[in-house]
Amino acid sequence: QKEVEQNSGPLSVPEGAIASLNCTYSDRGSQSFFWYRQYSGKSPELIMFIYSNGDKEDGRFTAQLNKASQYVSLLIRDSQPSDSATYLCAVNTGGFKTIFGAGTRLFVKA
Amino acid sequence: GAVVSQHPSRVICKSGTSVKIECRSLDFQATTMFWYRQFPKQSLMLMATSNEGSKATYEQGVEKDKFLINHASLTLSTLTVTSAHPEDSSFYICSASGMASGAYEQYFGPGTRLTVT
Numbered sequence: 016q017k018e019v020e021q022n023s024g025p026l027s028v029p030e031g032a033i034a035s036l037n038c039t040y041s042d043r044g045s046q047s048f049f050w051y052r053q054y055s056g057k058s059p060e061l062i063m064f065i066y067s068n069g070d071k072e073d074g075r076f077t078a079q080l081n082k083a084s085q086y087v088s089l090l091i092r093d094s095q096p097s098d099s100a101t102y103l104c105a106v107n108t109g110g111f112k113t114i115f116g117a118g119t120r121l122f123v124k125a
Numbered sequence: 126g127a128v129v130s131q132h133p134s135r136v137i138c139k140s141g142t143s144v145k146i147e148c149r150s151l152d153f154q155a156t157t158m159f160w161y162r163q164f165p166k167q168s169l170m171l172m173a174t175s176n177e178g179s180k181a182t183y184e185q186g187v188e189k190d191k192f193l194i195n196h197a198s199l200t201l202s203t204l205t206v207t208s209a210h211p212e213d214s215s216f217y218i219c220s221a222s223g224m225a226s227g228a229y230e231q232y233f234g235p236g237t238r239l240t241v242t
Contacts, residue, residue, distance in 0.1 A: 103168075111157040
């Protein structure tokens with residue numbers, strides 16, 4: 016069974032610190048990888064996606080992908096209390112088939 | 126990013142009645158749309174995948190006769206919860222996916238909170 020694993024958290028970081036969120040996946044043939052943010056009571060919002068090994072930066076967010084290790088991460092620099100949310104890792108395993116992780120709760124302390 | 130709307134945002138209905146939820150992609154043609162359900166403090170659960178003009182593919186354990194999905198056009202999919210019961214009360218979220226980027230990313234609607242009394 017294809018799986019996407021995330022630590023449920025909560026991950027607590029002080030304001031201004033770097034938050035590091037991690038995700039592993041089981042299907043070695045996966046091609047594209049996504050990070051979504053979900054605030055409590057709201058629907059998920061796409062932050063960024065990555066499909067090549069290495070880093071991809073977008074503002075304060077950096078996605079990192081290591082296909083050999085089947086590992087994808089999201090770094091949030093200069094964390095703000097408004098970044099407090101659940102972060103969902105999602106993996107596309109082919110065509111429109113995408114598997115979502117259960118999410119990591121992030122809490123940024125002011 | 127792409128915009129997906131959902132209507133209604135909140136609905137309360139009596140047990141035994143049916144409720145229709147609409148999902149629209151506003152600024153792109155969605156080849157495929159997805160319907161999810163999420164209970165409080167739990168993860169997203171995929172219910173079904175729908176492609177325009179064809180029958181939806183339901184996930185294991187989801188009753189296709191209870192959750193009717195119609196994907197009439199490249200911008201509209203509907204979910205009808207038939208004969209709703211209190212245990213169907215949940216947050217229903219649709220998403221739409223295109224292929225423009227090649228990554229098959231999904232854009233989510235704002236969700237519909239269903240309460241069955």
